[in-house]
Amino acid sequence: MNSLAAQQPEPAGLERMRGMIHYQRNNFAAANLAFEKAILQDGNDLLATQMRGVTLYRMGQPAAAIPFLERANSPIASVNADGTYVLAVCYLDVHRYDDARRIFAQQYKISADSAASYLFMGRMLLRRDHPAESEQMARKALQIEPGLPLAHLLLGQLALSRSNAAAAVAEFEAERTINPMNGEVYERLGDAYLRALRYEDAQQSLNCALLLEPNSTGPYILLGQVLLKRDDALTALNYLLRAERMDSSNHLIHLLLGQAFRALGRKEDATREYKMAESIQNAGENQK
Template sequence: MRRIHFSFSLLLMIVPACFPQTEARTAPPTVTPQITSSIADARTLITQGRLQDAARELDVLAAQQPEPAGVERLRGFIAYQQNKMTEASEAFAAAVRQDPTDMESLQMRGVILFRTGQAAEAIPLLEKAHAAISSSNIDPNYVLALCYITTGRYDDARHAFAAEYGFPYDSAAAWLITARLLLRRELVQPAADAAQKALQADPHIPLAHQLLGEIALAKGDTAGAIAELEKEREINPLDGELYERLGDAYLRNGRGADAQQALDRAILLEPNSTGPYILLGKALLYQQNPVMATMYLERARAMDPANAMTHMLLGQAYRTTGRREDAAHEFETAAKLKNPGTKTQASSSDSQQRP
């Protein structure tokens, strides 16, 4: 089963992408036109990606007494984009002290607490920001839901995810999106429980049985996986990823012909996905058909040359058809991909491994 992990780089990417749309706050009457112009210049430099130039402009403004409003918030955004979390947190905290209504700075402090492993401390800040603003650089529902998951508050996470997508919080869709995101965090049993709740709310909701099938497959329960995935096929018969998962389950269960049929369907529906080609090559090797296996595996190699499994299986296919030099090259490539920097050929035990 493919694991999809939440990446902190997502948060890092969202801010600079959305920052240019952030409107400037109304300047207090005591701010001179020159200061207002300097802040606007710094904002423009940030949107252009000239962070160092913007920082120098803001440093000059920060040295003034009193410090002009809005400077610390911009300094916080710069530090955040540079992944300087301590500096960013201090700047956003200063911005909130200067202006307690600055919910974006408050929210960003919550995001930073989450990123630095302090989800429980982040929750009250994000909840306050969420109550005050409907949109901003970092979506409050999403980050708040991740904090709830980290602290084991799964029902609160479901409410937040439901708000993110506009679902009723007790709907099948809300349970299912929660299940999927719990699984991304490798919380397998809570994910399975949420998927079951989705099916209780709507027995015909697509993707719930597929998620349960993936969980069973990851646990090595191929019979359970097949049962769930076949139920999904009845509900959602045109999903290429479903047939890939089903083909994998059949293959693990020794049902080579069923696997081949499922994977053929997967390729028809998702011709640009490498997974079905790799699995189909493996299925054909099981069926002692290395020539056909080679065709599919070479296609997979062309689509994704960095996949070590493809090279290993292709080496086995080449060896079976007598192409020993090509086989040795594929085994060596597979070994290098598994262990970057190695200069040795794949071990004889690897090269002799049968599919």
């Protein structure tokens, strides 16, 4: 490639290719320089333009990335959806929420002013760790369409993140009314009841979750916690052993198994599980 670069004039597309190689190697500073040269050589090279925007985003410069992504978005959006997504995320990061909502709506083929569009923004903002703005979007979605599925679910998640169990229960109960066949709703509601110390309600809700989500470990783990709180270690053990068979690398499951074994007087089994939980947790921290 260097020998080609020495040719005068330099072959068309060479700097873009160099930039792609650097980008794939996560060498973003070099990729950015190569894409900059490619654009100087050919101002109509929209792929180089888009990739420079994506590269700047990966370098933590969303505001600088936006003009390049905007320029390339419309002509080649159908060819490279990644650039469109990155443009929307850049808008989020610089708090241009209306623009982000418009881009996401285009991607998902929904009206930008619909309740679904606002709810989608709420979920994306929560993922980007903007809980206050996420709540605003979810409430706007419900204002437009009060019966919108999953909006109360998001509000309940936000309430749980603030450790407001009572508010979470109210939101999840509202979601259950709208969306009674969604197993996640019962799992989240059971979690909220557990945190609100409503153990009987939690057990009932989590049993409903199990019927709808038999292959999910979440309800089994939560039922184990609830039953330990209700001093039923033997039944808790059965649920937790089922969860362990489904996900043996979950440190919380082993921690709860240790508690169940200890409550049943099985000290050696309890010690083994506590050690396993500690080992898994330490291994996870070492990988960070």
